[in-house]
Amino acid sequence: MMPHAVSSLLHMEQVNTEDCEGVSAGAFVFQSRPNHSLTHRQQKLVLWSLATVCFVTASGFALLGYWLILPFAGLEIGLLAWALEALRNREGDYETLTIEGDMVVLEWHAGTHGERREMNRQWARVICDCGTSGRNCRLSLSSHGRETKVGQYLSDEARLQLAATLRRKLQA
């Protein structure tokens, strides 16, 4: 799909945090996407198994006259269904950052949103700050007064490491 600098990384995010002799020589390509270890079939199984248990129980009690369990079962399974649906919406998410020559291209896609942004390497700045103790870190690239986040699918640790790599790349 994208120029891939990353191959066969059996890793939580498909991340390359090192300089890579990628497809096009000299280019730095960083792509990350969230894991999707749950198949559609498994997803249905989770939802329907839990819905069956909840509704069979709740209906059983309702038949005996104790119907107030049903609405709670409905609300809860609704929340579960929403959560699983939200996971599906994330399936196409990715984020690609390419640095080649003077061009920095940042492309991301999340749910129905997406953007491709080009920046000049000279103008692009790395903005990175954290809450205390290296957690809740934000990483973004800024150019012409506008920030775009990168490293959304990384852990804080990996994000900080990416920040260091980007600083090096942008200065080079």
Added chain:
Amino acid sequence: MKSMWQRAGVMGAVWAASQSALADYAYNLQEPASQVAREVFHLHNLIMLVCVGIFIIVFGMMFYSLIKHRKSVGHKAAHFHENTTVEIIWTIIPFIILVGMAYPAAKVVIEMKDTSNPDMTVKITGYQWKWGYDYLNEGVHFYSTLATPREQIDGTAAKDEHYLLEVDDPMVVPVGKRVRLLITANDVIHSWWVPAFGVKQDGIPGFIRDSWFKADKIGTYRGQCAELCGKDHGFMPIVVKVVSEEDYKAWVAKKKGSAQAAAADNTKTFDVKELVERGEKVYQANCAACHQANGMGLPGVFPAMNGSKVATGPIAAHINIVVHGGRPGTAMVGFTDRLSDAEIAAVVTYERNAWDNKMGDAAQPADIAAARGGAAVAAAPTAQ
């Protein structure tokens, strides 16, 4: 199975007996006084022996390993991590042991539940916080409340031998007779439990559940309410006196005599002083648990009587609450089934004249009888 079961029982009994020298350190169930309790006793001993046996084998292995396979003695770790044969064996063996345990247990369950062919039937009703006994065949009816004086509980008097396990009016049954118990409750769930008979049955308001026992020996047997039923859950003991057939008959006759005397009281008229004197006793037995002996109640939980709107207001409304109960859902239930007209008259009069309530008026048994007629919210339990 049978012989193993009994051998286990004997071993347990011998062991329990050898401990009896240690005064109050009891290590096993109370000495059974009925066939069912005895079977439960043996069943418990058997399952305990099985458990102790398994425990010793499994943890013997573990502690052997803890001693022999430690790094500090230079033991190198093996690397096996499964063995299907072993895993199947230690799934099946416990299963077989459990089936072996289930058989004798099931037999006792069936025996416990067999309430057929009783020699007599007693209906037991739990109240907050006392027990009511109705001898259905003899027509005897009475309440049984804690007899331990308040001073012993507060620590201002020495505690006697049966502290908290003594009542004013115990249940009396003849020895060797199958007694069927119909157990219910009036307000919240209680549980009637006499360990020596192996009987524990919840009393559930609105429902009647049954149980039974046949006492082996003459004697006094004590138990307690076993289901949390509010503030004085720990203060509603059960005492059962098992007596000979003749003594039982004499007791029934005496009970009937005092019931007639009480009935006669209901037609009399008393002066205020008599009513207050008698009312204080009724108050202590029935009301003081919540409203307190000093009439101050418990703020936020139980209203005060001293200076209350009820006790210093119109007497008819006061009588109505005592007879039919207070607001629904509160602990104040009607005493219409529990106290005689004379007793209610006495307690109402006491409440209106005790402490700072100097009303000077009096309720008479006839007033109570009239109040009973109106808008009775019967709390009679329906059979299941």
Added chain:
Amino acid sequence: MSDAAHAHDDHGHHAHPTGIMRWLTTTNHKDIGSLYLWFSLIMLFTAGSMALLIRSELFEPGMQLMHPDFFNQLTTMHGLIMIFGVIMPAFTGFANWQVPLMIGAPDMAFPRMNNWSFWLLPVAGIMLLGSFWLPGGAVAGGWTMYPPLFIQGGVSYDLTILAVHIMGLSSIMGSINIITTILNMRAPGLTLMKMPMFVWTWLITAYLLIATMPVLAGAVTMLLTDRNFGTHFFNAAGGGDPVMFQHIFWFFGHPEVYILILPAFGIVSQIIPTFSRKPLFGYASMVYATASIAILSFTVWAHHMFAVGMPVAAQLFFMFSTMLIAVPTGVKVFNWVATMWKGSLTFETPMLFAIAFVCLFTIGGFSGLVLAMAPVDIQLQDTYYVVAHFHYVLVSGALFSIFAGIYYWLPKWTGHMYNETLGKTHFWLSVIGMNIVFFPMHFLGLAGMPRRIPDYALQFTEFNQIATVGAFIFGFSQLIFLVLVLKTIKGGAKASDQVWEGAQGLEWTVPSPAPYHTFETAPVVK
């Protein structure tokens, strides 16, 4: 979901929140894990102090310190807080910290929901504790909330129902988060049957939570409507049935018992292999045993109700199904022992707690087997024997596994080794104190002492005094734990990456503390 969708559009540059706001707004799984664990620790000391008050009153016959109604408030709140405020949040804290690290995920699946599910808990906690100051005091009807007694209470009873609702909502959100994280965010190659046991047990626990929480919510709501809106679900005079509440409650309540113990199985299954330097014995059978315990837990609820009076067939069914649970539980114990067998054992504090867990939890299991026998249960139901039983399962079971887990992972979390001498002192005082408190309670129950009574007959005096002495030893030795944790956070010997020589799994490949270079080289799950 919206976390990801909108984050990229965040144009403005906001300063990071500091102080309390940092903790109120954090979505980081480690922060939230720590919050859960601190909340749990505070609640442990709160509910533990209540237990010491209870034990002080029970030191000798007679009423010395409090009114019986306040005693009932203490027993009720001690139970509610220990279950919903200590054990469950502690396990959720472990899940937050460890599950993402163990499966190679950057965070939980729904970080913002994670934040909400934690912050609901202090709200519920304040409502529960605050009710002590309401007219009539806190709830005194027992943590099981049986009507009609529960219908009688004052305004704090309504507040407690509300608090239970809030804690239930928190649990549901937490469980959905954990399920989706475990199922969807595993590193490539980490198939279900390669997951660490802790992750497995939490997956099953979260299933149980989702399956049973609506039942609890419905049950307490029906209590609420019975109390306030004139319904008669549990009122016999209006055609209801008070016993049905018990059926509904325990339909939730028994799976809840396993919710409180399955993560403990998981923690212990991580620790024993590490200090035995040998892989967990019978991984697959451990997974199947956990799943069968979970399934069986739906078929045994009425064993809490043998004294209610059920038909013979029902008594026999619930007796047999309860006894059956001993089989998969036994498999687990045998597997742990087999893991130690021929290992190369060392006895650091986490291992000591894990060994104590196996041993003492089994005592709780055996007393459970005794109680499973319906006729014996009739004698022992609602006595101190039951109190002894569930404290062996929940104190030397759940709580000891939590201690074990904290000692095991604290070096990973803080980067510092804890003080081993202090840890071992805490262990020995706890294990000795715990047995002095709870072992004599077996004898008290057998001899006929009912539970939930503020005062008792004279023949129970000796064992009660022993138990009270033990309670103070056990209670005060927890201060050592508090000191140890604070000291370890502040400093101490530097922990290595792997921390423990025998440790296996993804989380140990991360440097300690784990801030800057998680997985510099890609981990491969073989």
